Amino acid sequence: MTKRKAFTLVELLVVISIIAMLLAVLLPTLGKAREQARIVVCSSNLRQLGNGLILYAFGNSSKLPLYVDPSTGYYWMSPIAPYLATNLKKGTEVSLGVAMCPSASKLPDCTTVQSYGGSKMAWQMNYGQWKSSYANNGWWFSDLDTAAMSDFGRAGKYVYRKYEDFVPETPLFGDGLWITGWPDAKTSGGSPPTEPSTVSYSGFETFWIDRHGSAINVALAAGNVKKYNIGELWSIPWCKVWTAKTYKVRF
Numbered sequence: 001m002t003k004r005k006a007f008t009l010v011e012l013l014v015v016i017s018i019i020a021m022l023l024a025v026l027l028p029t030l031g032k033a034r035e036q037a038r039i040v041v042c043s044s045n046l047r048q049l050g051n052g053l054i055l056y057a058f059g060n061s062s063k064l065p066l067y068v069d070p071s072t073g074y075y076w077m078s079p080i081a082p083y084l085a086t087n088l089k090k091g092t093e094v095s096l097g098v099a100m101c102p103s104a105s106k107l108p109d110c111t112t113v114q115s116y117g118g119s120k121m122a123w124q125m126n127y128g129q130w131k132s133s134y135a136n137n138g139w140w141f142s143d144l145d146t147a148a149m150s151d152f153g154r155a156g157k158y159v160y161r162k163y164e165d166f167v168p169e170t171p172l173f174g175d176g177l178w179i180t181g182w183p184d185a186k187t188s189g190g191s192p193p194t195e196p197s198t199v200s201y202s203g204f205e206t207f208w209i210d211r212h213g214s215a216i217n218v219a220l221a222a223g224n225v226k227k228y229n230i231g232e233l234w235s236i237p238w239c240k241v242w243t244a245k246t247y248k249v250r251f
Contacts (some may be wrong), residue, residue: 011062023208028157031104035103035212035213036079037063038101038102039103039212039217039227041101041102041135042101042102042103042212042217043176043217043225043227044098044225045066045098045099045100045101045134046134046174046175046217046218046219046225047223047224047225048084048098048174048183049080049084049098049099049134049172049173049219050085050172050173050219050220050221050223050225051083051223052080052081053065053080053081053172054163054172054173054221054223055080055083055164056079056083056181057162058079058163059083060079062162062163062164063161063162063163064125064140064141064160064161064162064163065079065141065142066079066141066142066144067136067138067141067179067180068179070154070183073126073128075125076136076179076180077096077099077130077132077178081096084096084098086154088229089138092212094122099131099132099133099134100131100132101122101132101133101134101175101211101217103120103121103133103211103212104117104118104119104120104133104175104211105122105126105133106120106121106122107121107122107128107131108121108122108123108124110124111127112127112128113125113126113127116125116177116178116211117133117176117177117178118177119209119210119211120211121177123176123177123178123179125179127128130179132175132179133175133176134173134175134176135171135173135174135175135176135177135180135206135207136172136173136179136180137170137171137172137174137177137180137181137183137238138160138180138181138182139159139160139172139182139238139239139240140157140161140166140172141160141161142159142161144196157240157241158205158239158240158241159239159240160239160240161199163221165222165240166221167237168220168221168222169220169221169237170220170221170236170238171218171219171223171236171238172219172220172221172235173218173219174207174216174217174218174219175207175209175211175212175216175217175218176206176216177205177209178206180203180206181207182206182208182238182239183206183207183233183238201206204233207233208230210230212227214229214230215227215228215229215230216228216230216233218236220236227232
């Protein structure tokens with residue numbers, strides 16, 4: 001009987017080197033595939049939120065909901081939840097599955113009253129009771145939402161108050177790091193956006209995040225979702241009076 005020859009050290013090193021090379025080639029591809037899958041899920045979530053808002057308007061004489069109800073303290077997830085294929089779980093922790101982007105499902109510090117999110121992190125309010133990775137366009141809200149009008153001193157001509165005020169490209173929701181945002185060409189100063197370390201939620205900063213490769217997903221009034229590069233955010237009509245601009249910006 002002949003004795004079986006074992007692998008030499010050189011042969012083993014060659015095999016290991018080949019495996020390492022294959023991993024180096026495949027891992028980035030797998031990472032991109034995973035991120036693409038997360039983008040698809042995020043787009044589906046935002047489409048459901050946008051359609052929930054549209055269905056709410058259809059069921060309420062075209063009126064839009066409050067982004068926060070002062071009588072209950074409930075945010076925009078609450079009024080549209082009955083129109084979604086998912087339930088809003090209430091209690092000490094309010095949960096709406098489609099309100100969380102899979103690329104930003106990590107929660108910030110919930111030992112404080114509120115915490116802003118980030119590119120890869122959700123925001124939370126009231127010690128984690130409310131949380132999401134998305135923000136609503138603050139330029140749509142109910143006639144009853146006088147607090148928002150007085151807080152920001154915006155003239156009525158800027159505000160989407162009913163569904164028929166929308167144009168197909170009006171943003172409803174988008175990837176964001178706070179509950180809501182009021183993008184305003186005046187507050188932007190006309191300069192390309194960057195992601196600040198601290199956030200002023202009254203302006204564009206809510207949506208200036210590098211969540212999907214220098215881009216975010218946005219649910220539009222037409223019922224679709226579109227991915228916008230950060231510099232393209234000026235090209236869509238956030239409020240009724242809007243001057244379209246486009247910048248070439250990458251994080």
